[in-house]
Amino acid sequence: MTDSRVKKKILSVIGLLAAGALTLSMAACSGGDESASGSDGGATESSKIVLGADDGTEAHWTILKDKLAEEGIELEVRTISDGVQLNQGVQDGELDVNLFQHLIFLSQFNVNNGGTLVPIGATAVYPLAIYSEKYSAVEDLPEGATVAVPNNPTNLARALLNLQRAGLVELKDGGNSLSTPDDIVSSTVEVLPVDANQTVTAHKDGSAQAAIVNNTQAQKGGLGDDLIIFKEDLDDPELAPYINAFVVREDRKDDPRWTKLLEAYHSPEVEASVTELNQGNLQFKADWTAEDLQAELADLEEQLRATQ
Numbered sequence: 496m497t498d499s500r501v502k503k504k505i506l507s508v509i510g511l512l513a514a515g516a517l518t519l520s521m522a523a524c525s526g527g528d529e530s531a532s533g534s535d536g537g538a539t540e541s542s543k544i545v546l547g548a549d550d551g552t553e554a555h556w557t558i559l560k561d562k563l564a565e566e567g568i569e570l571e572v573r574t575i576s577d578g579v580q581l582n583q584g585v586q587d588g589e590l591d592v593n594l595f596q597h598l599i600f601l602s603q604f605n606v607n608n609g610g611t612l613v614p615i616g617a618t619a620v621y622p623l624a625i626y627s628e629k630y631s632a633v634e635d636l637p638e639g640a641t642v643a644v645p646n647n648p649t650n651l652a653r654a655l656l657n658l659q660r661a662g663l664v665e666l667k668d669g670g671n672s673l674s675t676p677d678d679i680v681s682s683t684v685e686v687l688p689v690d691a692n693q694t695v696t697a698h699k700d701g702s703a704q705a706a707i708v709n710n711t712q713a714q715k716g717g718l719g720d721d722l723i724i725f726k727e728d729l730d731d732p733e734l735a736p737y738i739n740a741f742v743v744r745e746d747r748k749d750d751p752r753w754t755k756l757l758e759a760y761h762s763p764e765v766e767a768s769v770t771e772l773n774q775g776n777l778q779f780k781a782d783w784t785a786e787d788l789q790a791e792l793a794d795l796e797e798q799l800r801a802t803q
Contacts, residue, residue, distance in 0.1 A: 543569040544752060547581045547593040550574060555768035562759035568752060579604065585744055586610055592743045592756070594618065598788065599649045599672050599736040602795035606803070614740035614792060615748050616757040617783035619769070621739070622776050623653050625661060625725040626698060626718050627705040633661045633725050636705060638683050643703035646688035651675065653737060654707040658686070661725040672736045672795065673802060710776050720774070729778040735791050738780050748785065757781075 544563070548556070551572035560570045573590065575581045582604045584590035596604075597620075604610050630636050642663070644654035652674040658664040664682040666674050676686055684705075689697050691709060695716030698706035708718060727734060741756065759765065761781045770777065 542567060543571065544756065545571045545573065545589075545591045547573050547575050547584050547590040547595070549576055549578070549581065549595040553768075553772055555765050555772065558765050558768055559759055562762055562765065563755065566755045566759070568755060579608070582610060582612060582742070583608070585612055585742060588744070591747070592741050592753070594739070594741050596742065597649070597737040597739050598792050599652075599795055601740070601742060602736075602792055602799055603649065605792075606796050606799045611745040612742050613745045613748050613785075614788035615743050615753045615785045616741045616760075617780040617788055618739045618741065618760065619777040619779045620729050620734050620737055621710045621773065622727050622729060623650060623657060623707055623709055623737075624713070624723045624727070625657060625705055625707050626713065626722045627724050628698070628722055629704055630724060633663065635724075636663070636684060639685060640704040641685045641687050641702065643687045643689050643694050643697035643706040645691035645694055645707065645709065647691055648673075648675075650691060650707075650709060651688060655679070655686070656733070657707055657725065657727060658682075658684070660727070671798070673798060710773055714774065720776070736795055738783060738788070738791075740788055753785075 551574040556572045563570045575584065578596060578600065581590070581593045581595055582601070585593050598614065601612060601614065605612055625633065625642070627636070642658065645651060652672050655664065655666060655674045655676070655678070656670050659666050659670055663684050664686070665680045667678040667680050670678060676688065679686065687697065687703055691712060694706045694708045695712055695718060697703040699716070705724065708716065741753065743750070743753070761779065766779060
């Protein structure tokens with residue numbers, strides 16, 4: 496074979512190898528783009544949703560899974576007991592969505608942690624009632640009686656507003672969702688902030704004559720509705736900050752799967768199971784749109800930033 500023919504042969508092989516490498520490179524780039532569009536969640540629909548909750552063993556999750564399976568969506572529910580971790584999991588992309596919190600808690604997470612989480616659908620609002628085994632009405636509480644209240648910031652402010660509605664305290668400028676005991680202008684009772692898990696204990700061990708207890712703790716502590724001496728009006732528009740919602744990262748808010756998730760959650764079967772779990776102490780808020788919720792969240796975040 497002549498030198499010129501050898502050179503042509505070598506050049507031909509090099510050309511084929513270069514073309515093959517270019518094809519592989521283009522294929523790799525194409526695969527990367529497709530993966531990225533799927534991971535940002537924007538409008539890319541997946542057959543699986545990973546949801547974080549503070550108790551994934553409750554009966555309504557099974558019903559919800561079955562409902563979504565009919566739509567071709569697999570729902571995985573992961574139990575995480577810590578609220579900040581539940582939100583951070585969504586922020587980091589380990590979870591697609593979570594359900595455990597009301598809007599005021601979400602606003603505090605976003606402001607304090609640089610979060611970009613938004614609500615995409617409402618579930619319900621749950622009462623924060625005043626319980627007493629010793630007295631049958633708010634009016635019966637003697638002056639100076641001790642009332643235990645949860646000390647976590649979100650429920651502390653709500654508890655103080657409840658005491659004001661019940662006529663037991665007066666708050667500066669009427670109070671708001673960020674009020675603290677320092678805002679009490681006058682009071683006929685002693686307010687005792689304790690860990691939310693200890694509100695029932697403080698009531699039962701005699702250190703408080705009444706207690707403001709959230710619905711979950713009341714159930715766990717065996718407090719029945721017959722011990723409620725004051726209950727919020729769940730139609731009150733001032734309770735908007737306490738509406739619970741499904742929460743996602745902002746860049747994933749337009750994922751079409753959320754419509755199916757919300758429709759399944761607000762089906763008669765799922766709502767009936769959630770109602771039974773909470774002994775009827777809730778009001779569903781399916782009429783609140785994502786836009787309504789996000790506007791409320793933005794207002795809460797603005798108020799919170801103004802105080803810092």
